[in-house]
Amino acid sequence: MKLRNKDKLYIYYRDNKSCFYCGKSLKFKQITLDHFIPLSKGGTSDIFNVVTCCKKCNKLKADKMPGNYEDTILNLFLKTVDDDMIIGKGINISNKELKEELLKVDRLEDLSDQFIFQNSTMRFYIKDNYVIKIVYLGGYENEYNSDFSWED
Ligand SMILES: [Zn+2]
Numbered sequence: 001m002k003l004r005n006k007d008k009l010y011i012y013y014r015d016n017k018s019c020f021y022c023g024k025s026l027k028f029k030q031i032t033l034d035h036f037i038p039l040s041k042g043g044t045s046d047i048f049n050v051v052t053c054c055k056k057c058n059k060l061k062a063d064k065m066p067g068n069y070e071d072t073i074l075n076l077f078l079k080t081v082d083d084d085m086i087i088g089k090g091i092n093i094s095n096k097e098l099k100e101e102l103l104k105v106d107r108l109e110d111l112s113d114q115f116i117f118q119n120s121t122m123r124f125y126i127k128d129n130y131v132i133k134i135v136y137l138g139g140y141e142n143e144y145n146s147d148f149s150w151e152d
Helices: 003-013 055-061 070-080 094-104 141-146
Strands: 034-037 048-055 107-111 115-118 124-129 128-137
Touching: 003 048, 003 115, 048 055, 070 094, 070 115, 094 124, 107 141
Parallel strands: none
Antiparallel strands: 034 048, 107 115, 115 124, 124 128
């Protein structure tokens, strides 16, 4: 997937016009873009996995896996969802409802050739900035397992 110019611009503003790693302030023409989780480690070009980077940090980072990447990629994902940059494609849920569910995502479930995020009831499969599949988890059952007593 090739990043469109408007995606590059979005990433630049999302990252406060600064290098994601060292915080150095950058002009748009100075930036390089870095795959936060490297392509060689299963990362993709979804916009939440691409960050603004100065040339120096990009060279230093190369294709190393960042430490504590789960929290960081989760934060980037949630920010991108909040900015309406991730929507559904070919799935039977409105974008409004989807956004509400995506904002409840609390972990990266898997990463192989695509990102899979999860909240307590749903699992989301992401490809090219779209949610292309949702799997409902067993939340329904859990509701019926909670303790209660009849009041008669
Ligand atoms: Zn830097």
